[in-house]
Amino acid sequence: MRFCNNCGHEVVLAIPPGDNLPRFVCESCGTIHYQNPRVVVGCLAEWQGRILLCRRAIEPRKGFWTLPAGFMENGETTEQAALRETAEEAMAEAEGLEPLALVNVPHVSQVHLMFRGRLRDGRHAPGAESLETALLDEQDIPWSDIAFPSVRFALKRFLEDRRKGAFGFHISTWDKPLKH
Amino acid sequence: MRFCNNCGHEVVLAIPPGDNLPRFVCESCGTIHYQNPRVVVGCLAEWQGRILLCRRAIEPRKGFWTLPAGFMENGETTEQAALRETAEEAMAEAEGLEPLALVNVPHVSQVHLMFRGRLRDGRHAPGAESLETALLDEQDIPWSDIAFPSVRFALKRFLEDRRKGAFGFHISTWDKPLKH
Secondary structure (H helix, E strand, C coil), X not given: CCECCCCCCEXXXXXXXXXXCXXXXXXXXXXXXXXXXXXXXXXXXXXXXXXXXXXXXXCCCCCCEECCEEECCCCCCHHHHHHHHHHHHHCCXXXXXXXXXXXXXXXXXXXXXXXXXXXXXXXXXXXXXXXXXXXXXXXXXXXXXXXXXXXXXXXXXXXXXXXXXXCCCEEEECCCCCCC | CCECCCCCCEEEEECCCCCCCCEEEECCCCCEECCCCEEXXXXXXXXXXXXXXXXXXXXXXXXXXXXXXXXXXXCCCHHHHHHHHHHHHHCCCEEEEEEEEEEXXXXXXXXXXXXXXXXXXXXXXXXXXXXXXXXXXXXHCCHHHECCHHHHHHHHHHHHHHHHCCCCCEEEECCCCCCC
């Protein structure tokens, strides 16, 4: 950040009065530009015991498999974000959402929140950001080709809980940059 | 937002190629300025069965009671944010955090995430943003003077779960602007 988006003046990095962290501050109009983590919301949707996965058509991790997920938008709820991403990336309708997992990703200032649910009618097809979509049995999940640790964490905890017949909410931190 | 914070040029509101929502776009340097919800993280900390609450010294809801909570910062985890807010607002050390509640607040593009935990040594004192802090038994909680619906939701679910002896993770949406 170099310029104030309120008045166009150059910003400086300074600790505002009463604060304890440096912020981009505009000395012309006084605006303090806070920067905060972003929320990525995803959905693990089941249909007749199989799980909906998407193969990514875009970077990062193009060609790898993921749950439908993406950045939460202003004005929506986390559940609405999960349903929207499922519609956009897998052209599928999910329902019955329950919270499944939260993964902190501090090295990129993100929080990944995953829901579990079911497909309304089993239909799915690749959206613009997916090369293909598939409903996969547990034994067919391509573990070595999963796009992100947070997706792997959500899948593993879901499968464990399903075997136990008792679902929980799971939290973890992906604290190392991905090497690939 | 009126100016590009990368180059200082005026921005326009336009739907970028491949997108479906209007964004502030800089036609000079090409930067797309995404705006996303912010995460507020809080902590319900117990000490010998009593719950730590803070009376707010700042607006909004100055003079009302809250759990220690505030905006998550870049580079930290949700648990670190909960511990930091507990230290800043109640000068207290919490530990043993477990996720308690998530409240969507779409009308202000926020997600409130509350943890439960316990105080390390029972010590607390008002930080700069608190008028006073207190450890309160359930029957002394000032329900009519709670600052925010998300704080009330977290407190209610926690007390119910504690009576049952089984804690869960609870999700809700605060979907109407607060009238006060």
